[in-house]
Amino acid sequence: MKINKDWKVETMISHFAEERENYEGAVVPPIFQNTLFTFKDWDAIDAAFDDRVNTSIYSRGRNPSVNMVEQKLAKLAGSEKVRLFASGMSAITAAVMHFLNTGDHVIAIKNIYGPANNLLSVYLKKKMGIETTFVSGNDIREYEEAIRTNTKLIYLESPSSAIFSIQDIEGICKLAQSKGIKTIIDNTWASPIFQNPLKMGIDLEIHSCSKYIGGHSDVVAGLVIGNKKDMDSISVNEFELLGGKIASIEAWLLMRSLRTLPIRMKAHQENAMKIAKYLESHPKIETVNYPGLKKFPQYKLAKKQMTGFSALMSFKLKTLDLSQIKTFFNSLKIFKIGVSWGGHESLVYAPAISYLKELSPQQFEGLGISLGDMRISVGLENAEDLINDLEHALNTIS
Ligand SMILES: Cc1ncc(COP(=O)(O)O)c(C=O)c1O
Numbered sequence: 388m389k390i391n392k393d394w395k396v397e398t399m400i401s402h403f404a405e406e407r408e409n410y411e412g413a414v415v416p417p418i419f420q421n422t423l424f425t426f427k428d429w430d431a432i433d434a435a436f437d438d439r440v441n442t443s444i445y446s447r448g449r450n451p452s453v454n455m456v457e458q459k460l461a462k463l464a465g466s467e468k469v470r471l472f473a474s475g476m477s478a479i480t481a482a483v484m485h486f487l488n489t490g491d492h493v494i495a496i497k498n499i500y501g502p503a504n505n506l507l508s509v510y511l512k513k514k515m516g517i518e519t520t521f522v523s524g525n526d527i528r529e530y531e532e533a534i535r536t537n538t539k540l541i542y543l544e545s546p547s548s549a550i551f552s553i554q555d556i557e558g559i560c561k562l563a564q565s566k567g568i569k570t571i572i573d574n575t576w577a578s579p580i581f582q583n584p585l586k587m588g589i590d591l592e593i594h595s596c597s598k599y600i601g602g603h604s605d606v607v608a609g610l611v612i613g614n615k616k617d618m619d620s621i622s623v624n625e626f627e628l629l630g631g632k633i634a635s636i637e638a639w640l641l642m643r644s645l646r647t648l649p650i651r652m653k654a655h656q657e658n659a660m661k662i663a664k665y666l667e668s669h670p671k672i673e674t675v676n677y678p679g680l681k682k683f684p685q686y687k688l689a690k691k692q693m694t695g696f697s698a699l700m701s702f703k704l705k706t707l708d709l710s711q712i713k714t715f716f717n718s719l720k721i722f723k724i725g726v727s728w729g730g731h732e733s734l735v736y737a738p739a740i741s742y743l744k745e746l747s748p749q750q751f752e753g754l755g756i757s758l759g760d761m762r763i764s765v766g767l768e769n770a771e772d773l774i775n776d777l778e779h780a781l782n783t784i785s
Pocket of ligand 1: 609
């Protein structure tokens with residue numbers, strides 16, 4: 388389809404990379420559910436192998452259903468190339484492995500997604516002798532002090548999905564570039580709609596598409612975005628060789644999701660802001676941790692780096708009585724109990740459920756977490772209904 392450069396994001400994301408005339412005008416492209424592609428003769432398949440990154444030969448490498456979505460996502464992120472993976476974790480693994488070799492050193496922030504922390508601090512340490520220094524990440528001097536002669540990578544997650552800490556992306560990238568260190572950011576919380584880290588100097592951006600990009604809680608997927616040189620190398624090596632490809636049907640579902648991503652993010656933001664403000668003013672709530680609130684300690688930096696705020700937040704109930712906390716938790720009706728986030732449905736989770744299995748209440752309070760902490764993912768339901776649900780649950784406790 389002929390694209391007009393002046394089109395805004397909502398229009399572009401709907402039509403870019405779709406050649407409807409090739410599919411009898413079908414408004415939604417078919418799913419390319421095939422393992423291989425055939426060629427008319429020797430010369431044709433020979434030429435395909437000369438440009439294997441850009442040619443459909445075998446679906447572990449390139450598949451048109453996947454490629455259409457990758458093109459849309461690259462356009463959205465203002466980048467040269469995107470690769471879609473089977474999960475956010477396989478995207479993280481690919482990005483990290485692209486930059487690291489045996490014996491390298493990494494600087495990462497403390498509160499990155501748990502399995503990403505595990506990958507760096509346990510798996511890659513054991514397999515490849517890679518050492519990681521974890522920093523709180525709020526002060527650029529921490530990174531300066533952590534740099535070693537073998538530091539090859541700084542790994543960020545801003546805002547982080549556990550405590551919503553914000554890192555000064557531009558400042559960290561300047562430091563990294565001056566020392567020849569590469570940078571990766573997990574940009575899942577903000578989504579490509581609200582934050583563009585590549586423009587701030589980041590080398591590779593990753594997302595779990597299982598959150599906002601998918602948005603319907605029916606696809607587990609991930610992506611890596613970067614410049615052509617890095618992405619061509621990732622395509623041949625970490626993508627095609629290691630084989631963590633996304634299924635065609637899941638890419639096709641992501642195409643469906645992308646058409647509504649800009650308006651979904653707007654609606655998530657509106658709902659989240661109403662709920663954060665309601666919770667902030669409630670007498671039974673101690674604090675609300677949401678980067679979109681003016682009281683959020685890093686609000687200024689958050690505003691500088693992001694054009695909007697998504698809808699994952701946490702709050703602390705005043706009560707520390709476990710039976711009251713459970714009553715509140717169990718009384719929510721619209722907020723469903725579950726671990727993920729970024730979907731159409733509102734969710735609640737209490738970090739204490741995980742921590743109580745491993746740590747004493749005193750130990751986990753040392754981590755800045757309390758029994759009364761609740762993490763909520765605000766979905767796309769009506770904000771008034773969601774507030775009524777919270778109000779009802781809060782009324783069940785003293
Ligand atoms: C911030 C963040 N990054 C990455 C991931 C991993 O994504 P996936 O579950 O798609 O592998 C998650 C999953 O919860 C996450 O919360």
